[in-house]
Amino acid sequence: MTLDDRFTRDFRETRGDQPLGTRNEIVTGPVTDWATDFSHLEPEWAADPYPIQDDLRQRCPVAHTDRFGGGWLPTRYEDVAAVAYDTERFSSRSIIMSNFRPPRELAPVGGTPPISSDPPFHHDARKLLLPVFTKNAVAKREEATRALCHSLIDAFDGQHSVDAARDYAQYIPMRVIADMLGFPPEDGPQFREFIENSLEGVNLPPEERMERMGQLFDYLLAQIRDHVDNPRDDLTTYLINAELYGRKLDPSHVAGTMALLLIAGIDTTWSAIGASLWHLAKTPADRERLVAEPELLPTAMEEFLRVYAPVTMARLVKEDMHWNGVDMKAEDWVLLSFPAANRDPAQFDRAGEVVIDREVNRHVAFGLGIHRCVGSHLARMELRVALEVWLERIPDFGLHDPAAVTWAAGQVRGPRTLPLRIGPA
Amino acid sequence: MKVQxxxxxxxxxxxxxxLAPGLxxxxxxxxxQVAGDSAVPPDQEHVARLAVSNCPERAIDLVEEA
Incomplete structure (x- = not known):
């Protein structure tokens, strides 16, 4: 047996000769015109992006911004689908629209494979993960997830007011993914910091972002080294042992995939659970119907995923081109808004309404094409169990103070503060 | 009727x-993947149509047999 010394040195130290990528001036502040100056990081967007998207879809429909060094925002379903399918002309080299573009040499692997990867490498990196995230594979975690949901509600302990985002929705994906990766459950609060930096701290100075991103990779490297010394039956050990093209993965691939699973596995499902509870808290008729007809939940859940799709992705334009009426330049961002696609009236009847028994629902909350969310089966299991247990234990609840609800800004949107009244009013 | x-x-x-775990x-x-011989029994026609109309990739077809 040969000693696995891939992680003895910090893999980041060997990257010194690589190009640095490009930065642009950071522009923040109120948006003047959403068609020409959009920013998904401003409070107006975070609070309610849907009227903005609906307006753009009618009058634009591909918005532009000079912020972030230049980017585009298609708002029609058809355009979002076209970008998602066109991996020839749109790269996933960076999927978070920010003020920094990683070097072109980073393609086709990207920093967090396979979400940041382009074909043909993408297919092979993704294939490693697929068996771990099938519906059958994640079903084995349902019992533990259900027990966790019950224990979170047990801890409410007779209170009449709780923050459902902080005290319930957040912990469910956090604990599930920590278990899968084999991380200590008590490290959860650190994960929240990593997530806020990766996804919400986009307009911070680059040095600060890199410093904080460094902390995430420090944490992952410590976990990897511990797993090299003490192999376990978990995803971290699986990735350490995984092989591609006849050899073990590059250390940066192992750590990058772990970063992806940690960040993408938590924030997104947390948002979906929170947004669903928010809707039910402010819509007594839907809440009462789901309590009375629990068999409707799988259908209702798809509607919550459609109408409150948490995730927006990004792409980078590969070469200058004329695309659907606009002139895109190489290295422009494209914000791939699945939420906007999901509310396109050309694709959905009553697109702006929440119809919990909508039977035909070809929504794209988990994306389209080769980058379909690899964790979608896990997310659906967690969302279903979280809502089942909540509705069973707390059938009567409402919004405590609608104005106190806060939403995450950026590419993953969901409630971050959700004060609910629980029990009879 | 068959699914593919x-x-x-x-x-x-x-x-x-x-939506259609039997098919x-x-x-x-x-x-x-299509389970069984791809034939849709009459009592499964509704869920077969749901599977078609809910597939985000439009990857499923119903083939009416002559």
Whole structure:
């Protein structure tokens, strides 16, 4: 047996000769015109992006911004689908629209494979993960997830007011993914910091972002080294042992995939659970119907995923081109808004309404094409169990103070503060 | 009536085997596959149509037999 010394040195130290990528001036502040100056990081967007998207879809429909060094925002379903399918002309080299573009040499692997990867490498990196995230594979975690949901509600302990985002929705994906990766459950609060930096701290100075991103990779490297010394039956050990093209993965691939699973596995499902509870808290008729007809939940859940799709992705334009009426330049961002696609009236009847028994629902909350969310089966299991247990234990609840609800800004949107009244009013 | 999945279009969303588990199943990587002989019994026609109309990739076809 040969000693696995891939992680003895910090893999980041060997990257010194690589190009640095490009930065642009950071522009923040109120948006003047959403068609020409959009920013998904401003409070107006975070609070309610849907009227903005609906307006753009009618009058634009591909918005532009000079912020972030230049980017585009298609708002029609058809355009979002076209970008998602066109991996020839749109790269996933960076999927978070920010003020920094990683070097072109980073393609086709990207920093967090396979979400940041382009074909043909993408297919092979993704294939490693697929068996771990099938519906059958994640079903084995349902019992533990259900027990966790019950224990979170047990801890409410007779209170009449709780923050459902902080005290319930957040912990469910956090604990599930920590278990899968084999991380200590008590490290959860650190994960929240990593997530806020990766996804919400986009307009911070680059040095600060890199410093904080460094902390995430420090944490992952410590976990990897511990797993090299003490192999376990978990995803971290699986990735350490995984092989591609006849050899073990590059250390940066192992750590990058772990970063992806940690960040993408938590924030997104947390948002979906929170947004669903928010809707039910402010819509007594839907809440009462789901309590009375629990068999409707799988259908209702798809509607919550459609109408409150948490995730927006990004792409980078590969070469200058004329695309659907606009002139895109190489290295422009494209914000791939699945939420906007999901509310396109050309694709959905009553697109702006929440119809919990909508039977035909070809929504794209988990994306389209080769980058379909690899964790979608896990997310659906967690969302279903979280809502089942909540509705069973707390059938009567409402919004405590609608104005106190806060939403995450950026590419993953969901409630971050959700004060609910629980029990009879 | 028969169902078929276009493997070039399927990306493993799993809506078909969620909605019509009698007609579809998942393979080891989560891609949808037709279970059995692809024939749709009359009592499964409704869920077969749901699988078709909910597939985000439009990867499923219903083939009416002559």
């Amino acid at each position: 999945i276009d493997p070039q279009r399927c990306h493993g969303h799993g809506r078909c085997y969620d 579809f199943s998942e393979d080891d990587e989560g891609y949808g």
